[in-house]
Amino acid sequence: MAMMAKMRSLAPAFILTVGVLFVLFMVISDSSVLENFGGAPTNVGSINGEDISYNDFSKILDQQRENRKQQTGNDIPDENLAQFRDQVWDAVVTQTLFSQEINKLNISVADDEIKDVIVSDNPPDFLKQNFIDSTGNFNKDLYQRAIFDPQNKSALIQAEDVVRQTLLTQKLQSLLLALINVSESEIVKQFLDQKIKMNIQYALFPFTEFPDSSINLTDAELKKFYDENIDKYKLPAKRKLKYVLFPFTASADDSAFALRNITEVIADYQKNPSNFKKDVEIFSSVPYSLDTLDISSFPAEASSAIINGKPGALIGPVYTQGGITLYHLINTVPSTNTVVRASHILINQFGSDENNKAEAMKLYKQLKNGADFEKFAKENSADPGSAQKGGDLGWFAKGRMVKQFEDAVFKGKVNQVQLPVKTNFGYHITKVTGISNRNYIVEKVFSEIKASARTRDELKNKAGDFAYLANKNDFEKEAQLLNYTIQETTPFAESKFGVPGLGANQRLMVFSFENSLNSISEVFSVANGYVVVKISEITVSSIQPFDEVKETVSQLLRSKRKSELAMQKALDIKSKINNDLTKVTNYDKNASVSNLTDIAPNSSIPGIGLDYAFIENALKADINKITGPINGRRGAYLLNVLSKTPFDSSAFAIQKNTIRDNIINQKKRSLLNDWITIMKEKAHIVDNRYLFYGN
Structure with missing residues (x-):
């Protein structure tokens, strides 16, 4: 009975210490207690029109913070709270999108499926964790008595909700993962990458044998190359900020x-x-x-x-x-x-x-x-x-x-x-x-x-006073009067990596690119303090003028011409050497002939480095037959694969399924990550957390 008492006393925690945030979010969202909050809804944001209430988000945030504390033994420092809220918000967005897709696809879970999970010999960890004895074994009898005890009915209902949402998520993932296909050629390629070794003789016709002075380029040719590659010369919009930082100093x-x-x-x-x-x-x-x-x-x-x-x-x-x-x-x-x-x-x-x-x-x-x-x-x-x-x-x-x-x-x-x-x-x-x-x-x-909470409040008040005076009067003059140091960022483009010197802050980034020159911000919270900024420079998106990049264009086009010349020379000499690479230097003293031993597909090539064109062509080449020319990193190549590990069909048959499983697992991770990224890009997401937690 002591264990039963423990079950009842720990029931809420026993249900809610589940590690999957999706489950917690769905359970909270389904709770009738949370249908109304203070009469009118108060939301931290929405995803595709589905509101996320402050109450819901706060509960998830508190639970995840407590979970982190139990795992690490430490609470999250105040200076890391904003980043932690961002992580939880990102998880809530992801899981809401999962839920919406589940509804869209009419995915459902039968009561018998839930029952089979709960009464199985190996129930989920969050259910059985309180029924592990001192020897580390799961006490199934005590567990069974607990879940069928009428006094635990409310806890069991919550457990059913948790399992239901978990199964729904698994079914959605299964549908997505069913799209994965692994071809025979992919399995063979990975097998060969692991097993094959090659002995290769190769001739290198280096780009360096064509000096810059030998390649004459007209302005018309340069302009044509510039126009054909205009996307390479696009410059993103950029901003510079002047700012006063109020650091979190104790x-x-x-x-x-x-x-x-x-x-x-x-x-x-x-x-x-x-x-x-x-x-x-x-x-x-x-x-x-x-x-x-x-x-x-x-x-x-x-x-x-x-x-x-x-x-x-x-x-x-x-x-x-x-x-x-x-x-x-x-x-x-x-x-x-x-x-x-x-x-x-x-x-x-x-x-x-x-x-x-x-x-x-x-x-x-x-x-x-x-x-x-x-x-x-x-x-x-x-x-x-x-x-x-x-x-x-x-x-x-x-x-x-x-x-x-x-x-x-x-x-x-x-x-x-x-x-x-x-x-x-x-x-x-x-x-x-x-x-x-x-x-x-x-x-x-x-x-x-x-810095204590009181100190941080005082710093925020100082920053707020400065923001008010700077907006009312003048940013630079008020900073000088108050003896505050003005710093300035380097020019930066809009990105997720944050503002140089200040770090990641989504609202600060939005402010920087949605306001005009000399606009002065409210107070923003960054990793190391509070900050008030002024937009000091705006550079609009543009194309670099031809005259500014003419030298760069010249270098690129000259490199392209060198590559063409090296390839043509290799092709001409190939026709003269009768499948014997040792004769290459008879026709080109600048070329070199080298031998490689036991080269694997994923190896760095001595004297060359990683060169995927070299390796891919070597893998496809016939034995003792010159292949090429190949346009490589250092020049044009002619290859002669002298020997190659023979394909071991017996070993392939044994390892085939394992390799397929490895490729599937790789594709699973990639597919789910890509799917989530695409769903976020397509979704209409409103983030109003700053109204509740500040900037």
């Missing part, structure tokens, strides 16, 4: 909040050390882990305290990248791996190798006589990163540095200045300052310093 209050988290953990630990793991779960921005690390794995700010700490010590607060860390040192253990801490002075700034070596030796002698290493590093090292720290490189394990440097350091003794060692960076004077052969067992709390 405030002093946000930093103080992160520090308070750490101090609360310290205070609680002092009262009850056994609470540390629980405090990690409450206060840490990353999940709990118990780690065994060498000293090089810790930030420099913590390494000394870790080395000198005793088991049970708290090390921190330590300000690290993006937040504050508190370490709890549980114990130390011996390690078979050595890590070292070293300093160096890099000398490479005196021109020749001889001069650099002489300077390094001069400094080395002074250091051996007692000069201050840190002072010398600050004054003389060509490595600015370590120079400002007196040459300190911190702790590092083997494999982190170039070999010559690493060999010298790991053989060095602590506090002993070593002879200069040469690497590709220059000459290094090194000194080992620490050696460790221990690992440290730690757990930690990491309190992220990030």
Whole structure:
């Protein structure tokens, strides 16, 4: 009965933790509770006239966010929420189109089909997941009792809806996939691609044997080529934006909040050390882990305290990248791996190798006589990163540095200045300052310093105030008065890849291409902050004038003529050599003859690279008969296939069905993706999410 109670208590979650978003969407949409929302419909958008209500979309969004949290252990950061909403919206659009197509094709599922799935020996994972025992086995008896328990009727009805929508989707996919056909020639080609090897002799008539100066082109010829290829010279419409960015930078209050988290953990630990793991779960921005690390794995700010700490010590607060860390040192253990801490002075700034070596030796002698290493590093090292720290490189394990440097350091003794060692960076004077052969067992709390919701609201208000003043007065003047930095994008075309420097934002892209010059936007939310933009330049779609691209046209046409000349020369010589490629160089000293061994259809050809025309013609060629000429990447080719792996009909018969299945699976993925893309392009999709979630 305990399991039955669990079934009843978890019934809603047990039904709704299904991983297929389509199913969740359909169940929510079919719910009578959602037929009306506040009297009048309030929609985030529509697909082919079918409204998607804010209530429906929010429920899907919340469920998917919770699913992600359960899978990763982390909630979605605020700065990634807009991108996450885009992903969920795209999924809802896809699944709505699926549903509309199902209705259009009158696809249906009988009650018996649903029943067969639910009562089968292997029901769907979302149904059986709560009936897996401690050994990992499915407890069918408990499951059967649960689904036939009258108290679980409402949960069972929801499960039936889930299965129905899943079966509908599968039937639609089956109809689409029935269009897939695999020909015998496709199977043979893939078999040959995997099995065949060829030995080939070939002659190359390179394009380079025809210098540019030998090909005279008139303006009339260039203009004719330009007109025939006019599509190559189309320029898309482009925009440039001036913008003021209000980045999601943490405030002093946000930093103080992160520090308070750490101090609360310290205070609680002092009262009850056994609470540390629980405090990690409450206060840490990353999940709990118990780690065994060498000293090089810790930030420099913590390494000394870790080395000198005793088991049970708290090390921190330590300000690290993006937040504050508190370490709890549980114990130390011996390690078979050595890590070292070293300093160096890099000398490479005196021109020749001889001069650099002489300077390094001069400094080395002074250091051996007692000069201050840190002072010398600050004054003389060509490595600015370590120079400002007196040459300190911190702790590092083997494999982190170039070999010559690493060999010298790991053989060095602590506090002993070593002879200069040469690497590709220059000459290094090194000194080992620490050696460790221990690992440290730690757990930690990491309190992220990030812009809080309050800080982000304040930033959005600032951005909104600026947008208002810039629209009312002047964008540049208001930015100057408020001491805001104006940046400008490079010219960009309308695309899904986003605005240079600002990232993907569909509404920002739409604003940029649907408004006039000097239009000033409202506030948009981008990946790293809020932004207000001004359209600073508009370039309309056009054709590049002939005079602007004349040189490019000339290069293309000249390449075309070289190709024609090489092909004609290869054809002429082919008629003279009596099927013997070794005679080619008797007629053309610029040509070359080479041999290839064990070339597979998908191989890169030595000296040529990937050349599909070369391979395709070789595969079709008769043995010991010159084929060509072939227009290739580097020139014109004549081929003689000397041998080719014979077709193994027995192996083909064995592998034929497997190859067919592989091709079908490849085509399935391609077909479904292409179908979804086409359906989206044809659909009338209205996206009003910005009214509810901002820009």
